[in-house]
Amino acid sequence: MNQEKNILNFDGLYGDDYGRYSSEYIFLELIATRSQTFDWSIKPHIHTQLFQVFVVQKGSLLFKEATKEQELHAPCIMLIPPTKLHGLVYTPNVEGYILTLSESIMEDIFKTSNPIWQTYEDIRILNSFEEEISFEQLLQILVNIETELFRENPERFLMLRSYLTQFFIFLHRLNKQVEAQKGDSLMMIHFRKFQQNIKHSEYPKSIPDFADELNITPVHLNRICKAVSGKSAIELVHQNLINEAQKYLLHTSYSISEIAFLLKFEYPNYFAKLFKKYVGMSPTEFRLQDRK
Numbered sequence: 001m002n003q004e005k006n007i008l009n010f011d012g013l014y015g016d017d018y019g020r021y022s023s024e025y026i027f028l029e030l031i032a033t034r035s036q037t038f039d040w041s042i043k044p045h046i047h048t049q050l051f052q053v054f055v056v057q058k059g060s061l062l063f064k065e066a067t068k069e070q071e072l073h074a075p076c077i078m079l080i081p082p083t084k085l086h087g088l089v090y091t092p093n094v095e096g097y098i099l100t101l102s103e104s105i106m107e108d109i110f111k112t113s114n115p116i117w118q119t120y121e122d123i124r125i126l127n128s129f130e131e132e133i134s135f136e137q138l139l140q141i142l143v144n145i146e147t148e149l150f151r152e153n154p155e156r157f158l159m160l161r162s163y164l165t166q167f168f169i170f171l172h173r174l175n176k177q178v179e180a181q182k183g184d185s186l187m188m189i190h191f192r193k194f195q196q197n198i199k200h201s202e203y204p205k206s207i208p209d210f211a212d213e214l215n216i217t218p219v220h221l222n223r224i225c226k227a228v229s230g231k232s233a234i235e236l237v238h239q240n241l242i243n244e245a246q247k248y249l250l251h252t253s254y255s256i257s258e259i260a261f262l263l264k265f266e267y268p269n270y271f272a273k274l275f276k277k278y279v280g281m282s283p284t285e286f287r288l289q290d291r292k
Contacts, residue, residue: 007044007045007046007085008043008044008045008046009045009046009047009048010045010046010047010050011047011048011049011050012025012050013027013034013100014034014038014042014045015034015037015038022102023102023104023105024102024104024105024157025050025100025101025102025105026100026101026102026105026149026160026164027099027100027101027149028097028098028099028100028142028145028146028149029097029098030095030096030097030098031054031056031090031094031095031096031097031098032094032095034098035088035090035094036092040089040090040091040092040094041088041089041090042087042088042089042090043087044064044066044085044086044087045085045086045087046082046083046084046085046086047080047082047083047100048082048083049082049102049103049104050082050100050101050102050103051079051080051081051082051100051101051102051103051106051120052078052079052080052098052099052100053077053078053079053080053098053099053167053171054077054078054080054088054096054097054098055077055096055097055098055099055138055139055142056072056074056075056076056077056078056094056095056096057074057075057095057096057097057139058074058093058094058095058096059073059074059090059091059092059093059094059095059096060072060073060074060090060091060094061088061089061090061091061094062088062089063078063086063087063088063125064086064087064088064089065084065085065086065123066084066085070125072125072127073127074094074095074096075127075135076125076126076127077125077126077127077138077171077174078123078124078125078126079120079123079124079125079126079171080123081103081120081121081122081123082103084122084123086123097139097142097146099142099145099167101164105161105164106120106168109161109164109165109168110168120168124175126171126174126175134174134177137170138167138170138171138174141163141166141167141170142167144163145160145163145164145167148160148163187224187227187228188228190214190216190221190224191224191225191228191229193213193214194210194214194221194224194225194233194236195236197210197213197214198210198236198237198240199240202264203241203263203264204264204266205237207221207222207233207234207237210233210237211233218233221233238274238278239278241263241274242274242275242278242279244263245259245263245271245275245283246279246286248262248263249283249286249287250287256268256271256272256283256284259271259283260272271283
């Protein structure tokens with residue numbers, strides 16, 4: 001028997017061997033409803049044509065993908081497209097919802113919006129939210145879906161489609177927020193590392209050299225520096241040199257030429273010119289001012 005035949009595959013919900021696929025399938029249930037039946041452990045499986053969203057309000061779980069495992073804590077959201085292998089082991093105190101719907105409904109809602117549809121082509125985990133209100137708003141939309149799903153109201157499917165559209169657009173926005181936060185986090189890591197490298201580097205050293213140390217391009221390094229500090233990479237390098245120069249001027253008797261040499265400037269007059277650009281006075285004027 002090959003490996004593919006060993007993969008659990010359900011047309012309906014997990015554990016439902018008699019479930020049949022429907023192009024208009026929509027279902028919403030509490031996580032505990034089905035999970036506690038299987039002792040809180042859901043074996044790795046796939047749904048060939050069903051899309052699922054797990055919204056965890058409380059507790060934690062071990063989430064298993066095809067090649068890795070990840071421990072998650074509430075609040076978090078998992079988006080599982082069709083055919084993506086996934087398994088879950090919950091803590092018994094888990095609370096939340098599982099929204100399941102047919103892939104055809106998703107396609108019908110978002111067939112004219114490729115960027116949104118592409119958001120849901122791979123497993124995504126959202127576990128970082130800028131504001132708690134974002135998660136609460138998402139839960140409210142789920143409550144609206146639940147109310148409409150289990151009542152026989154006129155134009156029920158149209159209303160469900162409206163709520164589902166809101167729900168997945170909201171998820172798309174949350175996903176963009178999370179991606180932006182990750183990008184911001186990586187940006188700050190690069191910036192802090194650049195700051196450390198400035199302080200501990202031997203000069204002269206070019207901006208491309210600094211960028212190579214971070215495995216990014218000089219353009220990207222400049223973009224990071226501008227975004228974080230409002231200054232270019234070379235301005236930050238120069239500022240560090242000027243700070244060191246001020247220490248020498250204030251706390252030693254080295255001459256201007258000697259300080260320029262210590263800071264690896266090839267020409268003392270270039271050092272003096274750069275110092276005046278950043279401080280507003282010459283090195284000599286700076287030293288004399290402090291002694292007044």
